[in-house]
Amino acid sequence: SAKLKFHTQTTAPEKSSSGRKVTIVGAGQVGMSIAFCFVNQSITSELALVDVMEDRLKGELMDLQHGLAFVHNVKICSGSDYALSANSKLCIVTAGAELREGESRLDLVQRNTEILKDIIPKLVEHSPDTILLIVSDPVDLLTYVAWKLSGLPKERVIGSGTNVDSARFRFLLSERFKVAPNSIHGWIIGEHGDTSVPVWSGVDVAGVRLRDLNPDAGMESDTENWNDIHKQVVQSAYEIIRLKGHTSWAMASSVATLTTAILKNTRNVHAVSTSVEGIHGVQHPVFLSVPCVLGESGITDIIQQTLTEDERSQFQKSAATLHEVQSNLVF
Numbered sequence: 001s002a003k004l005k006f007h008t009q010t011t012a013p014e015k016s017s018s019g020r021k022v023t024i025v026g027a028g029q030v031g032m033s034i035a036f037c038f039v040n041q042s043i044t045s046e047l048a049l050v051d052v053m054e055d056r057l058k059g060e061l062m063d064l065q066h067g068l069a070f071v072h073n074v075k076i077c078s079g080s081d082y083a084l085s086a087n088s089k090l091c092i093v094t095a096g097a098e099l100r101e102g103e104s105r106l107d108l109v110q111r112n113t114e115i116l117k118d119i120i121p122k123l124v125e126h127s128p129d130t131i132l133l134i135v136s137d138p139v140d141l142l143t144y145v146a147w148k149l150s151g152l153p154k155e156r157v158i159g160s161g162t163n164v165d166s167a168r169f170r171f172l173l174s175e176r177f178k179v180a181p182n183s184i185h186g187w188i189i190g191e192h193g194d195t196s197v198p199v200w201s202g203v204d205v206a207g208v209r210l211r212d213l214n215p216d217a218g219m220e221s222d223t224e225n226w227n228d229i230h231k232q233v234v235q236s237a238y239e240i241i242r243l244k245g246h247t248s249w250a251m252a253s254s255v256a257t258l259t260t261a262i263l264k265n266t267r268n269v270h271a272v273s274t275s276v277e278g279i280h281g282v283q284h285p286v287f288l289s290v291p292c293v294l295g296e297s298g299i300t301d302i303i304q305q306t307l308t309e310d311e312r313s314q315f316q317k318s319a320a321t322l323h324e325v326q327s328n329l330v331f
Protein backbone atom coordinates (compact mmCIF):
# COMPACT_ATOMS: atom_id res chain seq x y z
CA SER A 1 0.00 0.00 0.00
CA ALA A 2 1.16 3.57 -0.68
CA LYS A 3 3.36 4.65 2.19
CA LEU A 4 5.43 7.81 2.63
CA LYS A 5 9.13 7.06 2.43
CA PHE A 6 10.88 8.63 5.45
CA HIS A 7 14.54 9.49 5.76
CA THR A 8 14.32 8.80 9.48
CA GLN A 9 16.64 11.24 11.26
CA THR A 10 16.59 9.86 14.77
CA THR A 11 16.83 6.52 16.51
CA ALA A 12 15.37 8.01 19.71
CA PRO A 13 12.18 6.13 20.70
CA GLU A 14 8.96 8.13 20.39
CA LYS A 15 8.54 9.84 23.79
CA SER A 16 5.75 8.46 25.98
CA SER A 17 4.31 11.95 26.12
CA SER A 18 5.13 15.57 25.35
CA GLY A 19 5.33 16.43 29.05
CA ARG A 20 2.28 18.64 28.46
CA LYS A 21 -0.35 15.94 27.95
CA VAL A 22 -3.78 16.85 29.35
CA THR A 23 -6.61 14.44 30.18
CA ILE A 24 -10.23 15.58 30.36
CA VAL A 25 -12.58 13.26 32.25
CA GLY A 26 -16.24 13.74 31.31
CA ALA A 27 -17.46 14.17 27.73
CA GLY A 28 -20.41 16.37 28.65
CA GLN A 29 -21.08 19.99 27.70
CA VAL A 30 -18.31 21.39 29.91
CA GLY A 31 -15.72 18.70 29.11
CA MET A 32 -16.19 18.99 25.36
CA SER A 33 -16.28 22.81 25.40
CA ILE A 34 -12.90 22.66 27.14
CA ALA A 35 -11.60 20.19 24.53
CA PHE A 36 -12.82 22.43 21.67
CA CYS A 37 -11.18 25.45 23.35
CA PHE A 38 -7.90 23.55 23.72
CA VAL A 39 -7.84 22.50 20.05
CA ASN A 40 -8.59 26.03 18.81
CA GLN A 41 -6.19 27.83 21.17
CA SER A 42 -3.40 25.24 20.78
CA ILE A 43 -3.28 24.82 24.56
CA THR A 44 -1.64 21.38 24.25
CA SER A 45 -0.55 18.98 21.51
CA GLU A 46 -1.65 15.88 23.42
CA LEU A 47 -5.20 15.40 24.70
CA ALA A 48 -6.98 12.35 26.18
CA LEU A 49 -10.77 12.26 26.63
CA VAL A 50 -11.92 9.66 29.18
CA ASP A 51 -15.48 8.79 30.20
CA VAL A 52 -17.82 5.83 30.72
CA MET A 53 -19.99 6.66 27.67
CA GLU A 54 -17.88 5.16 24.86
CA ASP A 55 -20.18 5.89 21.90
CA ARG A 56 -20.49 9.56 22.88
CA LEU A 57 -16.72 9.75 23.25
CA LYS A 58 -16.04 8.18 19.84
CA GLY A 59 -18.35 10.69 18.15
CA GLU A 60 -16.74 13.63 19.95
CA LEU A 61 -13.25 12.36 19.06
CA MET A 62 -14.07 12.01 15.35
CA ASP A 63 -15.74 15.41 15.22
CA LEU A 64 -12.74 17.12 16.89
CA GLN A 65 -10.20 15.29 14.71
CA HIS A 66 -12.00 16.31 11.52
CA GLY A 67 -11.26 19.95 12.37
CA LEU A 68 -7.52 19.46 12.92
CA ALA A 69 -6.73 20.42 9.32
CA PHE A 70 -7.60 24.00 10.30
CA VAL A 71 -5.49 24.30 13.47
CA HIS A 72 -2.14 23.32 14.99
CA ASN A 73 -2.00 19.56 15.26
CA VAL A 74 -3.18 17.83 18.42
CA LYS A 75 -2.87 14.10 19.16
CA ILE A 76 -6.29 13.21 20.62
CA CYS A 77 -7.31 9.84 22.03
CA SER A 78 -10.52 8.81 23.80
CA GLY A 79 -12.11 5.87 25.59
CA SER A 80 -13.22 4.43 28.91
CA ASP A 81 -9.84 2.88 29.71
CA TYR A 82 -7.94 5.14 32.11
CA ALA A 83 -4.63 3.84 30.68
CA LEU A 84 -5.33 6.38 27.91
CA SER A 85 -4.64 9.12 30.49
CA ALA A 86 -1.14 7.84 31.32
CA ASN A 87 1.66 10.41 31.80
CA SER A 88 -0.69 13.40 31.94
CA LYS A 89 0.76 16.65 33.27
CA LEU A 90 -2.78 17.77 34.11
CA CYS A 91 -6.06 15.87 34.57
CA ILE A 92 -9.25 17.93 34.38
CA VAL A 93 -12.32 16.33 36.00
CA THR A 94 -15.69 17.54 34.72
CA ALA A 95 -17.54 14.23 35.34
CA GLY A 96 -20.43 14.11 37.72
CA ALA A 97 -24.09 13.51 38.29
CA GLU A 98 -26.52 16.27 37.40
CA LEU A 99 -28.75 17.64 40.14
CA ARG A 100 -32.04 15.71 39.90
CA GLU A 101 -35.51 17.06 40.75
CA GLY A 102 -35.82 17.50 44.50
CA GLU A 103 -32.19 16.64 45.14
CA SER A 104 -30.21 18.78 47.56
CA ARG A 105 -26.61 19.87 46.94
CA LEU A 106 -25.63 17.50 49.77
CA ASP A 107 -27.21 14.53 47.94
CA LEU A 108 -25.34 15.60 44.80
CA VAL A 109 -22.02 15.82 46.63
CA GLN A 110 -22.45 12.27 47.99
CA ARG A 111 -23.29 10.89 44.53
CA ASN A 112 -20.39 12.76 42.98
CA THR A 113 -18.10 11.59 45.79
CA GLU A 114 -18.96 8.02 44.75
CA ILE A 115 -18.07 8.88 41.16
CA LEU A 116 -14.74 10.48 42.19
CA LYS A 117 -13.96 7.30 44.17
CA ASP A 118 -13.92 5.52 40.80
CA ILE A 119 -12.14 8.24 38.80
CA ILE A 120 -9.42 9.76 41.01
CA PRO A 121 -7.46 6.60 41.97
CA LYS A 122 -7.31 5.52 38.30
CA LEU A 123 -5.99 8.93 37.18
CA VAL A 124 -3.28 8.95 39.86
CA GLU A 125 -2.35 5.30 39.15
CA HIS A 126 -1.56 6.18 35.51
CA SER A 127 -0.11 9.67 36.17
CA PRO A 128 1.38 9.77 39.69
CA ASP A 129 2.98 13.18 39.06
CA THR A 130 -0.16 14.77 37.63
CA ILE A 131 -1.93 17.92 38.74
CA LEU A 132 -5.71 17.54 39.23
CA LEU A 133 -8.09 20.33 38.22
CA ILE A 134 -11.60 19.65 39.54
CA VAL A 135 -14.48 21.40 37.74
CA SER A 136 -17.43 19.19 38.86
CA ASP A 137 -19.91 20.82 41.27
CA PRO A 138 -20.10 21.47 44.18
CA VAL A 139 -16.48 22.23 43.27
CA ASP A 140 -15.05 23.23 46.67
CA LEU A 141 -16.30 20.09 48.40
CA LEU A 142 -15.36 17.82 45.48
CA THR A 143 -11.84 19.31 45.32
CA TYR A 144 -11.40 18.39 49.01
CA VAL A 145 -12.72 14.87 48.22
CA ALA A 146 -10.37 14.56 45.22
CA TRP A 147 -7.43 15.67 47.40
CA LYS A 148 -8.25 13.06 50.06
CA LEU A 149 -8.77 10.29 47.48
CA SER A 150 -5.65 11.16 45.45
CA GLY A 151 -3.04 11.30 48.21
CA LEU A 152 -1.40 14.10 46.19
CA PRO A 153 0.15 17.15 47.89
CA LYS A 154 -2.43 19.94 48.19
CA GLU A 155 -0.59 22.22 45.73
CA ARG A 156 -1.39 19.68 42.99
CA VAL A 157 -5.17 19.46 43.62
CA ILE A 158 -6.91 22.58 42.30
CA GLY A 159 -10.60 23.48 42.04
CA SER A 160 -11.90 25.83 39.30
CA GLY A 161 -13.58 27.60 42.23
CA THR A 162 -14.56 31.24 41.75
CA ASN A 163 -12.47 31.75 38.63
CA VAL A 164 -15.63 31.96 36.51
CA ASP A 165 -17.43 33.97 39.22
CA SER A 166 -14.54 36.50 39.11
CA ALA A 167 -14.72 36.62 35.30
CA ARG A 168 -18.49 37.28 35.42
CA PHE A 169 -17.80 39.95 38.09
CA ARG A 170 -15.21 41.64 35.85
CA PHE A 171 -17.51 41.47 32.81
CA LEU A 172 -20.40 43.14 34.69
CA LEU A 173 -18.00 45.77 36.12
CA SER A 174 -16.70 46.37 32.57
CA GLU A 175 -20.24 47.24 31.43
CA ARG A 176 -20.39 50.01 34.07
CA PHE A 177 -16.78 51.18 33.74
CA LYS A 178 -16.86 51.04 29.92
CA VAL A 179 -13.43 49.36 29.75
CA ALA A 180 -12.50 45.77 28.79
CA PRO A 181 -12.99 43.08 31.45
CA ASN A 182 -9.31 42.13 31.31
CA SER A 183 -8.38 45.73 32.23
CA ILE A 184 -10.30 45.48 35.51
CA HIS A 185 -8.97 43.94 38.72
CA GLY A 186 -11.88 42.29 40.53
CA TRP A 187 -11.76 39.27 42.82
CA ILE A 188 -14.50 37.01 44.08
CA ILE A 189 -13.18 34.57 46.72
CA GLY A 190 -14.59 31.91 49.05
CA GLU A 191 -17.20 29.37 48.04
CA HIS A 192 -18.16 28.95 44.37
CA GLY A 193 -21.79 29.92 44.04
CA ASP A 194 -24.34 31.35 46.47
CA THR A 195 -22.05 32.42 49.32
CA SER A 196 -19.08 33.73 47.31
CA VAL A 197 -17.34 36.86 48.68
CA PRO A 198 -16.68 39.93 46.45
CA VAL A 199 -13.55 41.79 47.60
CA TRP A 200 -14.82 45.31 46.83
CA SER A 201 -11.67 46.93 48.27
CA GLY A 202 -9.71 45.20 45.49
CA VAL A 203 -11.74 46.53 42.54
CA ASP A 204 -9.59 48.88 40.49
CA VAL A 205 -8.85 50.05 36.94
CA ALA A 206 -5.24 51.16 36.39
CA GLY A 207 -4.89 51.57 40.15
CA VAL A 208 -7.98 53.79 40.43
CA ARG A 209 -9.91 52.04 43.23
CA LEU A 210 -13.70 51.86 43.09
CA ARG A 211 -13.77 52.48 46.87
CA ASP A 212 -11.91 55.81 46.29
CA LEU A 213 -14.57 56.79 43.73
CA ASN A 214 -17.43 55.57 45.95
CA PRO A 215 -16.55 54.64 49.58
CA ASP A 216 -19.91 52.84 49.97
CA ALA A 217 -19.39 50.59 46.92
CA GLY A 218 -20.58 47.08 47.81
CA MET A 219 -22.36 48.14 50.99
CA GLU A 220 -26.13 47.95 51.48
CA SER A 221 -26.03 51.77 52.01
CA ASP A 222 -24.58 52.36 48.56
CA THR A 223 -26.96 54.57 46.58
CA GLU A 224 -25.28 53.43 43.33
CA ASN A 225 -26.12 49.75 44.13
CA TRP A 226 -22.76 48.33 43.06
CA ASN A 227 -23.59 45.24 45.13
CA ASP A 228 -26.25 44.38 42.52
CA ILE A 229 -23.33 43.21 40.37
CA HIS A 230 -22.39 40.52 42.91
CA LYS A 231 -26.04 39.48 43.18
CA GLN A 232 -26.11 39.14 39.36
CA VAL A 233 -22.94 37.01 39.46
CA VAL A 234 -24.53 34.60 41.97
CA GLN A 235 -27.77 34.47 39.94
CA SER A 236 -26.11 34.17 36.52
CA ALA A 237 -25.34 30.44 36.72
CA TYR A 238 -29.00 29.65 37.55
CA GLU A 239 -30.17 32.12 34.87
CA ILE A 240 -27.95 30.54 32.20
CA ILE A 241 -29.10 27.02 33.18
CA ARG A 242 -32.74 28.21 33.00
CA LEU A 243 -32.17 29.76 29.57
CA LYS A 244 -29.83 27.28 27.80
CA GLY A 245 -29.88 24.23 30.12
CA HIS A 246 -26.25 24.28 31.25
CA THR A 247 -23.16 26.54 31.41
CA SER A 248 -20.10 25.87 29.24
CA TRP A 249 -18.35 28.69 27.36
CA ALA A 250 -17.05 30.83 30.27
CA MET A 251 -15.93 27.74 32.17
CA ALA A 252 -14.12 26.41 29.08
CA SER A 253 -12.26 29.72 28.57
CA SER A 254 -11.44 29.82 32.30
CA VAL A 255 -10.02 26.26 32.27
CA ALA A 256 -7.99 27.04 29.12
CA THR A 257 -6.41 30.02 30.93
CA LEU A 258 -5.69 28.01 34.09
CA THR A 259 -4.20 25.18 32.00
CA THR A 260 -1.94 27.61 30.10
CA ALA A 261 -0.60 29.03 33.38
CA ILE A 262 0.25 25.50 34.58
CA LEU A 263 1.69 24.14 31.29
CA LYS A 264 3.74 27.29 30.60
CA ASN A 265 4.64 27.98 34.25
CA THR A 266 3.51 31.60 33.84
CA ARG A 267 2.88 32.34 37.56
CA ASN A 268 -0.35 34.17 36.67
CA VAL A 269 -2.63 34.76 39.65
CA HIS A 270 -6.12 33.23 39.53
CA ALA A 271 -8.98 32.78 41.99
CA VAL A 272 -9.05 28.99 42.35
CA SER A 273 -10.07 26.58 45.12
CA THR A 274 -7.27 25.39 47.38
CA SER A 275 -6.79 24.32 51.00
CA VAL A 276 -7.28 27.51 53.04
CA GLU A 277 -6.43 26.05 56.46
CA GLY A 278 -4.59 28.89 58.24
CA ILE A 279 -5.78 31.55 55.78
CA HIS A 280 -8.06 34.39 57.01
CA GLY A 281 -8.36 32.59 60.35
CA VAL A 282 -9.79 29.33 58.94
CA GLN A 283 -8.95 26.38 61.24
CA HIS A 284 -10.29 23.46 59.18
CA PRO A 285 -8.84 21.70 56.09
CA VAL A 286 -11.45 23.06 53.66
CA PHE A 287 -11.04 24.16 50.04
CA LEU A 288 -12.14 27.70 49.09
CA SER A 289 -11.03 30.14 46.42
CA VAL A 290 -8.31 32.71 47.07
CA PRO A 291 -5.90 34.41 44.60
CA CYS A 292 -3.32 31.69 43.78
CA VAL A 293 -0.07 31.83 41.80
CA LEU A 294 -0.24 29.02 39.20
CA GLY A 295 2.83 27.33 37.72
CA GLU A 296 4.19 23.97 36.57
CA SER A 297 4.01 22.49 40.09
CA GLY A 298 0.43 23.67 40.60
CA ILE A 299 -0.39 26.29 43.24
CA THR A 300 2.99 27.69 44.28
CA ASP A 301 1.76 30.62 46.40
CA ILE A 302 -1.39 32.23 47.81
CA ILE A 303 -1.68 36.03 47.68
CA GLN A 304 -2.51 37.33 51.16
CA GLN A 305 -5.32 39.85 50.62
CA THR A 306 -6.40 42.31 53.31
CA LEU A 307 -10.10 41.70 53.92
CA THR A 308 -12.61 43.88 55.79
CA GLU A 309 -14.04 42.36 58.98
CA ASP A 310 -17.26 41.59 57.08
CA GLU A 311 -15.44 39.90 54.16
CA ARG A 312 -13.35 37.85 56.64
CA SER A 313 -16.40 36.71 58.60
CA GLN A 314 -18.26 35.72 55.38
CA PHE A 315 -15.17 33.70 54.36
CA GLN A 316 -15.00 31.96 57.74
CA LYS A 317 -18.74 31.22 57.66
CA SER A 318 -18.30 29.46 54.28
CA ALA A 319 -15.39 27.47 55.74
CA ALA A 320 -17.51 26.36 58.70
CA THR A 321 -20.36 25.27 56.40
CA LEU A 322 -18.03 23.23 54.16
CA HIS A 323 -16.36 21.65 57.22
CA GLU A 324 -19.80 20.60 58.49
CA VAL A 325 -20.77 19.02 55.14
CA GLN A 326 -17.36 17.34 54.81
CA SER A 327 -17.71 15.72 58.21
CA ASN A 328 -20.94 14.05 56.98
CA LEU A 329 -19.39 12.73 53.76
CA VAL A 330 -18.74 8.99 53.53
CA PHE A 331 -15.72 7.95 51.47
Ligand SMILES: COc1ncc(-c2ccc3c(Nc4cccc(C(=O)O)c4)c(C(N)=O)cnc3c2)c(OC)n1
Nearest residue numbers: 025026027028051052094095096097098114115118119
Ligand atom coordinates in the same frame (compact mmCIF):
# COMPACT_ATOMS: atom_id res chain seq x y z
C1 LIG B 1 -16.92 1.15 41.16
O1 LIG B 1 -17.02 1.18 39.78
C2 LIG B 1 -17.52 2.31 39.23
N1 LIG B 1 -17.41 2.48 37.89
C3 LIG B 1 -17.88 3.60 37.30
C4 LIG B 1 -18.48 4.57 38.08
C5 LIG B 1 -18.96 5.81 37.44
C6 LIG B 1 -20.26 6.28 37.66
C7 LIG B 1 -20.69 7.45 37.07
C8 LIG B 1 -19.80 8.17 36.23
C9 LIG B 1 -20.14 9.40 35.59
N2 LIG B 1 -21.36 10.00 35.80
C10 LIG B 1 -22.57 9.44 35.52
C11 LIG B 1 -22.67 8.36 34.66
C12 LIG B 1 -23.97 7.82 34.47
C13 LIG B 1 -25.09 8.37 35.11
C14 LIG B 1 -24.92 9.48 35.94
C15 LIG B 1 -26.11 10.10 36.63
O2 LIG B 1 -26.00 11.25 37.10
O3 LIG B 1 -27.14 9.42 36.73
C16 LIG B 1 -23.67 10.02 36.14
C17 LIG B 1 -19.23 10.02 34.76
C18 LIG B 1 -19.57 11.30 34.07
N3 LIG B 1 -19.00 11.59 32.91
O4 LIG B 1 -20.37 12.06 34.60
C19 LIG B 1 -17.97 9.46 34.59
N4 LIG B 1 -17.63 8.33 35.21
C20 LIG B 1 -18.51 7.69 36.01
C21 LIG B 1 -18.08 6.51 36.64
C22 LIG B 1 -18.61 4.37 39.45
O5 LIG B 1 -19.21 5.35 40.16
C23 LIG B 1 -19.50 5.04 41.54
N5 LIG B 1 -18.12 3.23 40.03
